[in-house]
Amino acid sequence: MAIIKIKKLEKIYNPKRIPVKALNGIDLSFEEGEFTALVAPSGAGKTTFLNMLGGLDEPTNGTIEINGVRIDNLSASEKTKFRLRNIGFVFQAYNLIPVLTAAENIEFIMELQGVSKKERAKRSMELLEAVGIPDKANIRPMQLSGGQQQRVAVARALASKPKFVLADEPTANLDSKSTENLLDIMLQLNKKENITFIFATHDARVVKKARRVITFEDGKVIKDENFE
Amino acid sequence: MFDNIQEIFSTLKQNKLRAIMTGFSVAWGIFMLILLLGSGNGLQNGMENNFKGSSKNALWIWSRRTQVAYDGLKAGRRIQFNNQDVTALDRKFSDDFDDITGRYSIGGEASFTYDNEYGTFRVEGVNPTFKKISIMNHTDGRFINDLDIQEYRKVVVISDPVEKALFKDSTSIGHYVKINKVPFLVVGTYEDLENKERKKAYIPLSTSQRVFNGNNKLSEIAIATNALTVEENKKIEENVRLLLAERHKVSPDDKQALGVWNTLEHFKQSQGIFAGIRIFIWVIGVMTIIAGIVGVSNIMIILVKERTKEIGVRKAIGATPLSVIRLVLSESIFITAFSGFFGLVAGMGLLSIVSMALEQAGSQVERAFWNPSADLGVALWALAILIIAGLIAGYVPARKASAIRPIEALHDD
Numbered sequence: 001m002a003i004i005k006i007k008k009l010e011k012i013y014n015p016k017r018i019p020v021k022a023l024n025g026i027d028l029s030f031e032e033g034e035f036t037a038l039v040a041p042s043g044a045g046k047t048t049f050l051n052m053l054g055g056l057d058e059p060t061n062g063t064i065e066i067n068g069v070r071i072d073n074l075s076a077s078e079k080t081k082f083r084l085r086n087i088g089f090v091f092q093a094y095n096l097i098p099v100l101t102a103a104e105n106i107e108f109i110m111e112l113q114g115v116s117k118k119e120r121a122k123r124s125m126e127l128l129e130a131v132g133i134p135d136k137a138n139i140r141p142m143q144l145s146g147g148q149q150q151r152v153a154v155a156r157a158l159a160s161k162p163k164f165v166l167a168d169e170p171t172a173n174l175d176s177k178s179t180e181n182l183l184d185i186m187l188q189l190n191k192k193e194n195i196t197f198i199f200a201t202h203d204a205r206v207v208k209k210a211r212r213v214i215t216f217e218d219g220k221v222i223k224d225e226n227f228e
Numbered sequence: 229m230f231d232n233i234q235e236i237f238s239t240l241k242q243n244k245l246r247a248i249m250t251g252f253s254v255a256w257g258i259f260m261l262i263l264l265l266g267s268g269n270g271l272q273n274g275m276e277n278n279f280k281g282s283s284k285n286a287l288w289i290w291s292r293r294t295q296v297a298y299d300g301l302k303a304g305r306r307i308q309f310n311n312q313d314v315t316a317l318d319r320k321f322s323d324d325f326d327d328i329t330g331r332y333s334i335g336g337e338a339s340f341t342y343d344n345e346y347g348t349f350r351v352e353g354v355n356p357t358f359k360k361i362s363i364m365n366h367t368d369g370r371f372i373n374d375l376d377i378q379e380y381r382k383v384v385v386i387s388d389p390v391e392k393a394l395f396k397d398s399t400s401i402g403h404y405v406k407i408n409k410v411p412f413l414v415v416g417t418y419e420d421l422e423n424k425e426r427k428k429a430y431i432p433l434s435t436s437q438r439v440f441n442g443n444n445k446l447s448e449i450a451i452a453t454n455a456l457t458v459e460e461n462k463k464i465e466e467n468v469r470l471l472l473a474e475r476h477k478v479s480p481d482d483k484q485a486l487g488v489w490n491t492l493e494h495f496k497q498s499q500g501i502f503a504g505i506r507i508f509i510w511v512i513g514v515m516t517i518i519a520g521i522v523g524v525s526n527i528m529i530i531l532v533k534e535r536t537k538e539i540g541v542r543k544a545i546g547a548t549p550l551s552v553i554r555l556v557l558s559e560s561i562f563i564t565a566f567s568g569f570f571g572l573v574a575g576m577g578l579l580s581i582v583s584m585a586l587e588q589a590g591s592q593v594e595r596a597f598w599n600p601s602a603d604l605g606v607a608l609w610a611l612a613i614l615i616i617a618g619l620i621a622g623y624v625p626a627r628k629a630s631a632i633r634p635i636e637a638l639h640d641d
């Protein structure tokens with residue numbers, strides 16, 4: 001039973017001036033507990049696709065149904081609630097909150113969810129240990145390297161125990177060992193908590209671990225392979 | 229609400245100069261408001277000190293020269309009140325008066341001697357009821373009483389500075405001083421409420437008229453009326469004036485011949501002036517604070533703009549518009565309350581320093597500007613205004629922040 005159903009999804013940027021067709025009729029469905037890589041050349045529409053899926057942007061045409069809910073039809077505040085409860089984002093540009101420390105960045109969503117302070121501190125420490133930078137808890141993003149910021153971003157996405165993690169190039173700035181570590185953590189969460197992972201990536205190391213690889217080109221799915 | 233003070237600080241740190249400038253403008257606004265309110269109080273206290281020595285609904289009447297020829301008499305005639313004037317007024321208007329008494333001032337200053345000490349001071353002959361019209365604090369002994377008047381006793385009540393001048397630190401009561409060579413027994417000392425330094429002595433009116441050639445002459449008539457309003461007091465003043473004019477053959481239109489100080493009228497007048505000043509002060513103060521609010525609002529809008537991306541990210545990962553509004557408002561209130569508090573403390577501090585300095589300067593300034601304090605009530609008001617100001621200042625930027633669309637914020641790199 002598919003948990004995500006996408007039909008005839010289209011996204012046209014700048015429809016009035018110079019239209020850019022970023023997504024051109026995508027039909028896809030995802031099962032609960034997938035560990036899937038979206039592979040595509042730069043500009044093929046990976047980020048656009050993830051934004052649609054996370055309810056950050058509205059499709060021009062087509063429908064997205066998650067858990068039986070048409071998220072493309074939700075109001076802005078319903079989308080916010082939906083994201084808060086269901087989705088963990090890892091943005092391509094990390095997008096950590098500069099005024100918060102690493103630990104505070106991780107705790108931020110949990111705070112919004114109403115998790116107790118003690119619980120938050122415990123979980124953020126666990127996650128920082130898992131991504132290998134427990135010593136950076138009280139450091140602000142400005143003083144972290146790109147790779148360290150990336151790890152915090154991943155930890156933040158996992159903190160709220162979302163149903164889905166949408167990750168845009170989560171390993172782009174990591175060395176092999178860190179990439180390996182991070183993937184192990186995510187695989188573990190995927191198995192244990194049945195969290196669904198969808199990555200946009202160029203990284204062969206990620207593709208290798210994925211159980212399903214979807215290839216985009218020019219806003220279209222050109223290949224969809226399963227490996228078990 | 230303020231559990232993210234750290235966060236607020238680090239946000240402001242990135243805009244240090246702007247935050248300081250804005251904070252300063254708010255601090256300045258509150259500082260000025262406190263200072264203005266305090267000064268208003270100071271002026272008012274000074275004004276009230278002017279009235280402290282007199283019953284609030286008193287009439288003081290003295291005589292001058294006529295300006296208008298009347299009833300066959302030429303202009304320029306000197307009018308002289310006497311004891312019969314007082315009796316006549318009291319008989320006719322006893323319903324309107326609480327007290328009436330004449331006063332005889334010995335011309336110039338009288339010379340006082342005690343032991344080897346010498347000084348020249350003003351001496352006035354008064355009745356016991358004078359104390360009810362001209363209010364004074366008794367520090368020791370008693371005031372002139374009815375027996376003193378009846379028996380033409382040579383007793384004297386002196387102000388504290390006179391005692392100090394003649395007796396140094398020892399007590400004066402029970403000792404004789406010589407006033408223009410005539411011995412008088414000191415029976416009491418008092419503190420002059422209008423002017424603590426004033427050197428003056430009171431003797432019984434009857435004695436003063438007999439000993440110092442007053443016959444039955446009076447320099448002044450003092451009346452405490454039972455009027456409650458300025459109009460009533462004014463009416464009594466008019467009646468008194470007319471009767472005195474008739475008795476001394478002064479034209480009813482000759483306003484110059486009889487001098488009248490209507491305390492209630494002047495008191496109400498200055499109260500009116502101070503109500504006006506107070507309104508003026510609030511208007512200025514509130515306008516200064518509004519300028520501060522606009523400043524804070526401005527910096528918040530800029531901060532929100534600079535943080536568009538950050539706020540967009542917050543919203544992208546699930547921050548509700550309400551939580552964003554709360555974030556911006558708490559920052560805004562924090563800036564205003566924090567910097568306003570400094571202005572408040574600085575203002576109150578300066579006022580109490582000035583107040584202390586005035587206390588030192590003493591009687592020279594007492595009647596113009598005194599105890600310029602903003603009380604706790606004013607401070608609490610100011611604090612409430614600050615919080616509200618912070619809310620108002622944060623409103624527009626908070627709305628702007630909550631309207632940020634996450635997708636747009638994420639795009640512009």
Ligand SMILES: Nc1ncnc2c1ncn2[C@@H]1O[C@H](COP(=O)(O)OP(=O)(O)OP(=O)(O)O)[C@@H](O)[C@H]1O
Nearest residue numbers: 013014020022041042043044045046047048049639
């Ligand atoms: N906000 C936008 N306005 C106009 N065009 C856009 C916008 N965002 C993306 N595009 C265009 O849409 C297409 C898809 O962009 P998208 O960012 O989804 O690609 P991507 O696969 O994520 O690329 P990359 O691997 O470089 O991140 C691109 O041609 C891009 O120029």
Ligand SMILES: [Mg+2]
Nearest residue numbers: 046047092168
């Ligand atoms: Mg992309």
